[in-house]
Amino acid sequence: MFQEIPVNEENIFAFRVTGKLTHADYQAFLPTLEGLIEQQGRISLLIEFDGFRGWDLEAMRDDFEFGMAHRDAFERFAMVGENRWQRWMAAMAKPFVDGEVRYFERNDIQAAWDWLQEPGDATQSETLPDPGPFHHILMATDFSVGAERAARRAMELAGCYSARLTFLQVVEDLVFYDEAYDPIIPDRLELDEQMQDIAKQRMAKLLQEIAAGTKVRSEVQFGMPRHAILSYSVAQDVDLIVVGRHGHGGISRLPGSTASSLVNSASCEVLTVPLV
Numbered sequence: 503m504f505q506e507i508p509v510n511e512e513n514i515f516a517f518r519v520t521g522k523l524t525h526a527d528y529q530a531f532l533p534t535l536e537g538l539i540e541q542q543g544r545i546s547l548l549i550e551f552d553g554f555r556g557w558d559l560e561a562m563r564d565d566f567e568f569g570m571a572h573r574d575a576f577e578r579f580a581m582v583g584e585n586r587w588q589r590w591m592a593a594m595a596k597p598f599v600d601g602e603v604r605y606f607e608r609n610d611i612q613a614a615w616d617w618l619q620e621p622g623d624a625t626q627s628e629t630l631p632d633p634g635p636f637h638h639i640l641m642a643t644d645f646s647v648g649a650e651r652a653a654r655r656a657m658e659l660a661g662c663y664s665a666r667l668t669f670l671q672v673v674e675d676l677v678f679y680d681e682a683y684d685p686i687i688p689d690r691l692e693l694d695e696q697m698q699d700i701a702k703q704r705m706a707k708l709l710q711e712i713a714a715g716t717k718v719r720s721e722v723q724f725g726m727p728r729h730a731i732l733s734y735s736v737a738q739d740v741d742l743i744v745v746g747r748h749g750h751g752g753i754s755r756l757p758g759s760t761a762s763s764l765v766n767s768a769s770c771e772v773l774t775v776p777l778v
């Protein structure tokens with residue numbers, strides 16, 4: 503049978519399903535559901551299976567026919583179950599529902615409620631503007647082997663969009679340790695200056711090789727690459743960050759990698775260019 507679970511939300515409804523469902527159960531339940539859809543337009547639904555034992559043949563047809571006639575009636579459909587075939591049922595329901603369908607284990611029921619209450623994707627995509635042209639592209643380079651491949655891509659895109667282009671190299675803070683693993687603090691200022699000089703020379707060489715005659719700005723900053731690239735991009739209204747990616751995706755997915763960290767945390771678009 504179907505048993506309504508009272509919900510204090512405007513367009514979220516919940517029902518518990520127990521035992522074996524019959525045609526009589528559907529005759530009692532479907533008019534209620536139809537009434538809710540008529541009143542509210544699209545609704546979100548939570549179905550909690552509790553000792554559910556399937557359908558008789560007629561009930562199965564009722565379920566299928568209702569689903570076909572109301573496929574656009576559901577915004578979100580959470581099925582909370584207790585075994586593998588209920589998970590499978592949720593997968594089978596997806597093609598018959600225009601909205602989103604998700605399956606949750608019973609001990610995860612809070613996640614199901616949270617998901618139903620989240621603001622809908624439809625609202626979000628309505629408020630997001632279309633992606634426009636790029637205005638400021640940031641090429642973050644570590645001068646590694648193949649780095650100019652990513653740099654060429656950044657230049658090509660800057661040309662296409664008539665965008666500003668900045669090359670950024672971040673000089674990492676180096677810490678040396680003595681035999682007792684105590685950090686050796688060298689003459690910081692002198693070392694920083696030397697590292698900055700080297701970075702500037704390498705940057706000039708890269709730009710001369712690939713960007714002679716084009717208007718490219720270059721920057722050398724100190725810090726942790728992923729943080730420095732991110733904060734520079736926010737401070738300078740960058741709308742595309744271009745970085746290199748080693749391997750075929752594997753390394754860039756490691757939590758520590760600069761590329762994957764930027765992909766996960768940048769608010770602008772990030773292009774990762776394979777370097778080998």
Ligand code: AMP
Nearest residue numbers: 642643644671672727745746759760761
């Ligand atoms: P990673 O994931 O750390 O191997 O680095 C991937 C990409 O992040 C590199 O190809 C560069 O585009 C960028 N990147 C890494 N380190 C730096 C750095 N110190 N300065 C600027 N960009 C960097």
